[in-house]
Amino acid sequence: MIDLRTLREDPDRLRASQRARGEDESVVDSLLDLDERRRSALASFESLRAEQKSLGKSVSKASGEEKQALLDRAKELAAQVKAAEAEAEKLGAELDELLQTVPNIVDPEAPHGGEDDYVVLETVGTPREFDFEPRDHVELGELLGAIDLDRGAKVSGARFYFLRGVGARLQLGLLNMAMQQAIEAGFVPMITPVLVKPETMQGTGFHVAHDKEIYRLPEDDLYLVGTSEVSLAGYHADEILDAKDLPLRYAGWSSCFRREAGSYGKDTRGIIRVHQFDKVEMFSYCRPEDSREEHLRLLNWEKEMLAKIEIPYRIIDTAAGDLGMSAARKFDCEGWIPTQGRYRELTSTSNCTEFQARRLSVRYRDKDGRPQTAATLNGTLATTRWIVAILENHQQKDGSVVVPKALRPYVGLDVLEPVK
RNA sequence: GGAGGAUUCGCCUAGUGGCCGAGGGCGCACGCUUGGAAAGCGUGUAUAGGGCAACCUAUCGGGGGUUCAAAUCCCCCAUCCUCCGCCA
Structure with missing residues (x-):
């Protein structure tokens, strides 16, 4: 949620942001108009209410005819107060509703435009030359007895899978390595609920009612998280x-x-795009003025993880139109997938500035003891999808896969051998 | 699933219709006292919105109602605790 007071002072900031995203600018004027009307409705309610309170006090002191006269007036006033309050509430609700639809103000440094207007910030490593025809992760997963897609589909449907054997070990090792790195960097390790209440979902910037990505449990009014x-x-x-x-x-x-x-039809093969996966996610609460630096720190921790799995990757600065609701800026690290001949997203780190925290009411006390809205940031340390990159980049001619050195202690194997 | 109890200012607690946004204690902050500290004394100590100064308004788990007036009365819901049942 954006800050109304800031909006009043500098509406052009939001206009520019909406332009950068390729979204509607007129929402700015609607907001300003509604805000103005709500404030004046609130002011008249408040003065009526103040009058009612002081009148109420004189009622208790008066007696006889005088009291009756006061009561009559008070009764009348009570009706007016009720009406004024209803009006103010109505406008407040309208304003809130509109405010809920406005995405975060983008960082002016973020590239303008849509999905394809990203800027490549850095490319690390070079794709390996294969002296044999590389197998894709589905084939490798099958050879290694690591990924069982057929039975995943049998049990749960399309885009479900079993990780088994070395596949399960690889995921556990990878995520444990991520946790270990985070702990060493001072993060508090957390295992989180995956079902959340609507206000938590909404507060984080996901629309419980409209978002087609969210699994819902309407019976309990709970929602499965798409990320911790x-x-x-x-x-x-x-x-x-x-x-x-x-x-x-x-x-x-x-x-x-x-x-x-x-x-539908995108990444139907394998475990690139699935309904359920595991992830270790960094999450940071900090002062808004520190959030840009914090964002770069998160990016560095992602790079540190990627270095450990020894694959080529690049970092992109996501364009404004592709930031989603909450992010002011987003960097994705994309790993090289040999059989696709392109880079695919492995991590994503977002600076959500005060947007989420304002909705969720997460604050801190500044030097003067005044509450201020915090900034929140998040970034990926590892996910199930990384298995794709590891298998494909480190495969050998016989279908075995060399486990990256850093990962070996966590997986307990140097090489994953085919089971058939 | 059933029965009962609870939910007040960071914590503990007072408060059964107007004098309660709300008293006390603890904690915390500042000051006095002291060679220094403790104790003691004094002052302050919620959040949000509006004017942005005095001040005003809202909030006593959440929502609705009764009333001129609700922390206080009524209804619904949530959470926690106890007991019973059910499941393992």
Whole structure:
């Protein structure tokens, strides 16, 4: 949620941001108009209410005819107060509703435009030359007895899978390595709820009612998270944090659930795009003025992880139109997938500035003891999808896969051997 | 699933219709006292919105109602605790 007071002072900032995203600018004027009307409705309610209160006090002191006269007036006033309050509430609700639809103000440094207007910031490593025809991760997963897609489909349907044997070990090792790195960097390790209440989902910037990506449990009014970012953002909701504890950093391990509606036909093969996967996610609460630096730190921790799996990757600066609701800026690290001949997203780190925290009411006390809205950031340390990159980049001619050195202690194997 | 109890300012607690946004204690902050500290004394100590100064308004788990007036009365819901049942 954007800040109304800032909007009043500098509406052009939001206009520019909407332009950069390729979205509607007129929302700015609608907001300003509604805000103005709500404030005046609120003011008239408040003065009527003040009158009612003081009148009420004189009622209790008066007696006889005088009291009756006062009562009559008070009764009349009570009706007016009620009407004024209803009007103010109505406008407030309208304003809130509109405000809910406005995405975060983008960082002016973010590239303008849509999905394809990203800027490549850095390319690390070079794709390996194969002296044999590389197998894709599906084939390798099958050879190694690591990924069972057929039975995943049998049990749960399309885009489900079993990780088994070395596949399960690879995921556990990878995510444990991520957790270990996070712990060493001072993160608090967390295993988070995967079902959350609507206000947590909404607060994090996902629309419970409209978002086609969210799995819902209507019977219980609970929602499956698409990332532990949601649970970790909600963790400090309605709290005022101690400034000396900032930045507060958490590393959450959870399964993630995505409906992948509207992606029919995309990545139907393998475990690139699935309904359920596991992820270790960094989440940080910090002062807004520190958030840009924090964002770069998160990116560096992602690079550190990627270095450990020894694959070529590049970093892109996502364009404004592709930032989603909450992010002001987003960097993705994309790993090289040999059989696709292109880079695919392995990590994503977003600076959500105060957007999520304002919705969730996460604040901290500044030097003067005044509550201020915190900034929140998130970034990926590892996910199930990384298995694709590891298998494909480190495969050998016989179908075996060399485990990257850093990962070996966590997986307990140097090489994954075919089972058939 | 059933029965009962609870939910007030960071914590503990007072408060059964107007004098309660709300008293006390603890904690915390500042000051006095002291060679220094403790104790003691004094002052302050929620959040949000509006004017942005005095001040005004809202909020006593959430929502609705009764009333001129609700922390206080009524209804619904949520959470926690206890007991019973059910499952393992």
